[in-house]
Amino acid sequence: xxxxxxxxxxxxxxxxxxxxxxxxxxxxxxxxxxxxxxxxxxxxxxxxxxxxxxxxxxxxxxxxxxxxxxxxxxxxxxxxxxxxxxxxxxxxxxxxxxxxxxxxxxxxxxxxxxxxxxxxxxxxxxxxxxxxxxxxxxxxxxxxxxxxxxxxxxxxxxxxxxxxxxxxxxxxxxxxxxxx
Numbered sequence: 001x002x003x004x005x006x007x008x009x010x011x012x013x014x015x016x017x018x019x020x021x022x023x024x025x026x027x028x029x030x031x032x033x034x035x036x037x038x039x040x041x042x043x044x045x046x047x048x049x050x051x052x053x054x055x056x057x058x059x060x061x062x063x064x065x066x067x068x069x070x071x072x073x074x075x076x077x078x079x080x081x082x083x084x085x086x087x088x089x090x091x092x093x094x095x096x097x098x099x100x101x102x103x104x105x106x107x108x109x110x111x112x113x114x115x116x117x118x119x120x121x122x123x124x125x126x127x128x129x130x131x132x133x134x135x136x137x138x139x140x141x142x143x144x145x146x147x148x149x150x151x152x153x154x155x156x157x158x159x160x161x162x163x164x165x166x167x168x169x170x171x172x173x174x175x176x177x178x179x180x
Contacts, residue, residue, distance in 0.1 A: 007075030008038055011096055015078060037063050037082030045071040045087070081123075088112045094119070100141075104128070108146060122157065 009029050017025035029035055043055035044067040052069045059065045063082045067073075068089035076095040079085065084102040090112030091105045097115050100123040105113050111130025115121070119133050124142040127133065133149045140157030147162050155161045 004042055004073065004075040004077070005039065007095070008035075008077055011076045011078045011098075015098075033063075034079045034082045037065060037085075038077060038079055041065070041067045041077075041079075041082075041085075041087070042073055045069060045073050091115075094135075097121075100125075113145075116151070 009026065012029050013020075013022065013025040017028055020028075037059065040055045040059045040063075044052050044059055046052075046069075047055060049069070056067060056069070059067060063085075065082055065085045067085075067087045070089035071087040072092040073087070074092075074094050074097070076097070077093060078096075078098040079100075080098065081101040085099060086104040086106060088106040090107065092112070092114045094115060094117040096118045098120040100121065102124045103121050104126045105115070105121075106126070106128045108129035113127045113129065113131050113133065115127075115133045116135040116137075118136045119139070120137075121127065121133075121139045122141040122143075125139045125145070126143070127139060127145045129146050131145060131148050133139065133145070134151030134153065136152045137149045138154045139145055139149070140155055140159070142158045143155045143161060144159070145155060145161040149155055149161060
């Protein structure tokens with residue numbers, strides 16, 4: 001768990017306080033409420049059963065965030081605002097994933113989502129089912145995703161990304177990042 005927090009801090013420092021010393025960035029990291037939520041999220045997902053239940057209860061009461069036991073949270077998670085986040089029991093996140101408030105990663109069709117490295121999920125997005133969000137993909141605000149998203153894809157906010165849309169050659173409204 002401490003290794004995870006160390007990686008969380010390093011991502012926080014690179015993202016928000018690159019221009020500050022490590023000492024100042026560490027103080028900012030520990031003083032923000034999202035750090036408490038990150039610690040509780042890790043405890044709720046992988047801690048012993050009793051600790052997991054206590055941490056989950058505290059998350060629900062303090063942040064309206066629900067993390068089921070069994071969710072796999074890799075080191076380097078960045079939570080901008082820890083309100084209203086839901087992580088289902090089989091959800092897996094890789095390194096350097098950034099989640100905003102009111103994000104739901106839940107079960108549908110018997111499976112949970114997998115977020116690969118460097119994925120950013122914006123506020124209000126819902127990702128459900130046994131889908132994989134590819135490396136470097138961005139899920140826009142209020143988007144609904146129920147199909148795989150290729151690496152480097154930007155799913156625009158307020159859209160539905162379903163199997164039908166994902167199967168199209170050029171899905172309407174989707175943007176692919178061009179490699180430099």
